[in-house]
Amino acid sequence: MEAALLGGVGLLLSYCCFPIGLPLDIAAIICGYVASGQIKQGKGTGHGLAVGGLALGIAGIVLFVALLAFGRITMDWDAVQRGEFGPPVERNGVPQADPSID
Incomplete structure (x- = not known):
């Protein structure tokens, strides 16, 4: 059960x-692997949940790597330092795209 839950949350x-999903995906793979071993030894049930957790954990890691490769999880630190990330700046009730615009 834990493997499937961790896998689903980790995938999302x-x-x-970025920083939260990857450890949950790794935990889902570990839990799914351990649960599969215990089920094969007759110590429990829920083979489908164990396999589901493994699959979702692997899918989450694949998604993470694909998004990282395509730049979805990158951040422009120069823009952060310039203050371009955050709530819009308003002057006289009018939203401004750039705080330096007068």
Whole structure:
């Protein structure tokens, strides 16, 4: 059960929250692998959940790598330092794209 839950959450967070998704995907793979071994030894049930957790964990890592390769998870630190990320600046009630614009 834990493997499938971690895999599903990890897959979602691999797309939207870079630092959180990858560790959850790795945990899903580990939990799915351990659960599969225990099920084969007759110590439990839920083979489908274990395999689902493995599959979702692997899919999350693949998604993470693909997004990283295509630049989805990169951030322009120069833009952060310039203050371009954050809420829009308003002057006289009019939103401004660039805070330096008068």
